[in-house]
Amino acid sequence: MDETIKLEIRNMTKLYKNGDGVKNINLKVRKGELMTLLGPSGCGKTTILRTIGGFLQCNAGEILIDGKNIVAMPPEKRPTAMVFQSYNLWPHMTVYDNLAFGLKLRKIPKPEIAERIADALKLVKMEGMEKKYPNQMSGGQQQRVAIARSLLLKPEVLLLDEPFSALDAKIRMQMREELRKIQTDLDITVVFVTHDQEEAMALSDVTVVMNKGSVEQIGSPYEIYHHPASRYVADFIGEMNFIEAKLGVHTAIRPENITVRKGPGGDLDGTVRNIMMLGHYTEMIVDTELGLIKAFLSGGEAEEFVRGEAVSLYFSETKEFSE
Amino acid sequence: MSSLSFLGPRHMARTLGRRKFWEVVLLVGFLLVFYGPLLYTLVLAFAGQYTYPDILPKTWSLQWWKYVLKQPALIKSMVYSFEFAICSVLLSLAVCLPAAYVLARYKFTGRRLIMFTFLIGNAFPKIGMYTSMGIIYYKVGLMGTFLGVLLVHMLGSMMQMIWLPAGAFRSVPVQQEEAARDAGAGPLRTFFYVTLPMAWPGIAVACMFAFIGSLGESVGTLMVGLPTYRTMMVEMYGVILDYPATAGAVFSILLIMPNLLLILVMRKYIGADTISKGYKMG
Numbered sequence: 269m270d271e272t273i274k275l276e277i278r279n280m281t282k283l284y285k286n287g288d289g290v291k292n293i294n295l296k297v298r299k300g301e302l303m304t305l306l307g308p309s310g311c312g313k314t315t316i317l318r319t320i321g322g323f324l325q326c327n328a329g330e331i332l333i334d335g336k337n338i339v340a341m342p343p344e345k346r347p348t349a350m351v352f353q354s355y356n357l358w359p360h361m362t363v364y365d366n367l368a369f370g371l372k373l374r375k376i377p378k379p380e381i382a383e384r385i386a387d388a389l390k391l392v393k394m395e396g397m398e399k400k401y402p403n404q405m406s407g408g409q410q411q412r413v414a415i416a417r418s419l420l421l422k423p424e425v426l427l428l429d430e431p432f433s434a435l436d437a438k439i440r441m442q443m444r445e446e447l448r449k450i451q452t453d454l455d456i457t458v459v460f461v462t463h464d465q466e467e468a469m470a471l472s473d474v475t476v477v478m479n480k481g482s483v484e485q486i487g488s489p490y491e492i493y494h495h496p497a498s499r500y501v502a503d504f505i506g507e508m509n510f511i512e513a514k515l516g517v518h519t520a521i522r523p524e525n526i527t528v529r530k531g532p533g534g535d536l537d538g539t540v541r542n543i544m545m546l547g548h549y550t551e552m553i554v555d556t557e558l559g560l561i562k563a564f565l566s567g568g569e570a571e572e573f574v575r576g577e578a579v580s581l582y583f584s585e586t587k588e589f590s591e
Numbered sequence: 592m593s594s595l596s597f598l599g600p601r602h603m604a605r606t607l608g609r610r611k612f613w614e615v616v617l618l619v620g621f622l623l624v625f626y627g628p629l630l631y632t633l634v635l636a637f638a639g640q641y642t643y644p645d646i647l648p649k650t651w652s653l654q655w656w657k658y659v660l661k662q663p664a665l666i667k668s669m670v671y672s673f674e675f676a677i678c679s680v681l682l683s684l685a686v687c688l689p690a691a692y693v694l695a696r697y698k699f700t701g702r703r704l705i706m707f708t709f710l711i712g713n714a715f716p717k718i719g720m721y722t723s724m725g726i727i728y729y730k731v732g733l734m735g736t737f738l739g740v741l742l743v744h745m746l747g748s749m750m751q752m753i754w755l756p757a758g759a760f761r762s763v764p765v766q767q768e769e770a771a772r773d774a775g776a777g778p779l780r781t782f783f784y785v786t787l788p789m790a791w792p793g794i795a796v797a798c799m800f801a802f803i804g805s806l807g808e809s810v811g812t813l814m815v816g817l818p819t820y821r822t823m824m825v826e827m828y829g830v831i832l833d834y835p836a837t838a839g840a841v842f843s844i845l846l847i848m849p850n851l852l853l854i855l856v857m858r859k860y861i862g863a864d865t866i867s868k869g870y871k872m873g
């Protein structure tokens with residue numbers, strides 16, 4: 269991957285009149301990288317994205333693209349393109365006119381516009397849809413066209429704000445994969461907002477975990493999952509057991525890092541409270557003196573245990589967080 | 592005679608059922624009250640020889656149409672009516688659309704109050720407002736001028752021209768405007784290529800109401816426009832007194848026709864939806 273920094277946010281603060289917003293944001297996105305902003309509802313993901321796109325004025329700080337500060341520019345002057353969660357397309361225009369709008373403004377000759385549109389539609393698997401109106405297409409198809417429209421603008425940075433969250437699970441997965449493929453093929457720089465950790469894990473080169481208006485951790489999905497920097501991140505990403513063995517010190521163990529054996533003598537002992545078959549793995553809840561512990565077992569392993577049985581738990585990877 | 596007995600009330604009552612029968616009677620009565628005068632006007636306008644006890648004229652003719660269309664004063668009044676209607680709609684658009692957009696998009700203190708004020712303005716009897724306007728007009732020399740009459744007409748449709756378009760603008764999702772900015776369009780281009788076309792149904796309906804309102808304006812025009820600006824509505828008063836009833840019928844059809852045409856052309860836009868969206872206090 270290219271090491272040049274495409275987008276940089278320095279000490280950016282954006283507060284709304286009521287005091288909500290984001291504070292002291294520092295981010296660097298390398299060229300050709302896909303960064304996701306991940307966090308619960310209201311943590312400020314959209315706020316950051318909209319300050320990059322130029323739809324919000326920040327109170328302080330700088331936003332640089334290719335080293336140039338863009339905070340003073342209106343959205344139409346910025347080298348960014350944005351895909352919203354919904355209502356992207358203009359309903360009174362055909363797909364073709366939607367896609368041609370930005371190109372016409374850039375004074376590109378007609379035959380070339382037609383050519384580029386055909387290419388873009390092919391890229392998002394929507395060939396031959398030029399004459400359709402947005403209301404004649406499904407939500408997924410509309411988002412594909414919206415992505416094509418943004419790509420046609422050849423932005424330096426593509427911004428997407430939960431573009432797939434209104435779609436059903438299966439389409440969402442498919443769109444996610446296709447977006448990732450297009451992004452790597454075209455080598456474009458992307459900032460992607462989501463509150464779905466699975467989506468963030470599947471898509472990103474770099475994930476930014478956010479909490480109440482500030483950045484909690486920045487790292488690759490692997491780092492974030494295996495080396496959470498704070499209890500908040502550990503709790504938010506994936507499944508996690510927390511036990512307080514010493515006062516004020518919480519030990520975090522992922523359910524898949526627990527081995528269950530019959531009888532006593534483990535890192536922690538208890539009795540089986542519940543066993544749930546969840547497809548390719550089984551979830552076991554064990555009642556211990558330090559609370560309920562969740563463990564993931566492969567289907568075969570789980571067969572040997574019954575509810576109420578005394579078991580011991582062995583932890584292979586733990587992390588400690590003090591209060 | 593017996594073959595037509597199914598038309599008799601007794602037979603109808605039997606076949607339709609008592610309840611249904613009264614419903615039909617009510618409907619017919621309603622239609623007569625509603626459309627009776629209109630129908631009579633229509634018959635009258637095309638009548639040749641027509642004497643009192645007859646329901647329909649003995650002969651039909653266009654003589655009254657020829658007569659009315661030959662009166663220079665009446666022709667002139669039609670020209671005035673349309674001039675005022677077109678100009679007042681255009682001027683209202685220029686003034687009210689920006690105001691409506693601001694009211695729809697920007698949250699500022701006093702916004703609701705402004706919306707409400709327009710409503711109050713409509714609640715006063717017009718004549719009182721015209722009187723006070725007349726006093727001001729005398730002072731500033733607008734009495735008897737084209738602009739004076741135009742302002743009266745605009746005032747009459749002000750509320751609709753702001754409320755309906757404001758509702759229409761509000762129903763355009765902000766993202767769609769932002770997407771246009773994102774694609775490289777400035778604020779003005781965004782307005783003309785995205786916002787305006789999307790809000791068009793509501794705006795068109797407002798224009799239609801304003802146009803019809805201007806054509807139908809009489810009291811204010813009478814007070815401010817005389818003696819020069821005698822529109823069709825103003826002439827109508829004279830026509831009723833000075834011309835035969837048949838000429839009056841022709842004239843009133845001429846008055847109704849543009850309204851009817853407009854409503855026909857715009858019928859796909861006129862829906863409870865467009866209108867109710869406009870009258871929401873967002």
Ligand SMILES: Nc1ncnc2c1ncn2[C@@H]1O[C@H](COP(=O)(O)OP(=O)(O)OP(=O)(O)O)[C@@H](O)[C@H]1O
Pocket residue numbers: 284285286288289307308309310311312313314315316463
């Ligand atoms: N226009 C606004 N005026 C005032 N406060 C706002 C405004 N927009 C957002 N906020 C507040 O700022 C905070 C961050 O909002 P933001 O929309 O960035 O969150 P988000 O992370 O995108 O959430 P979601 O996942 O729900 O989209 C929230 O507390 C929100 O209530």
Ligand SMILES: [Mg+2]
Pocket residue numbers: 313314315429
């Ligand atoms: Mg959001």
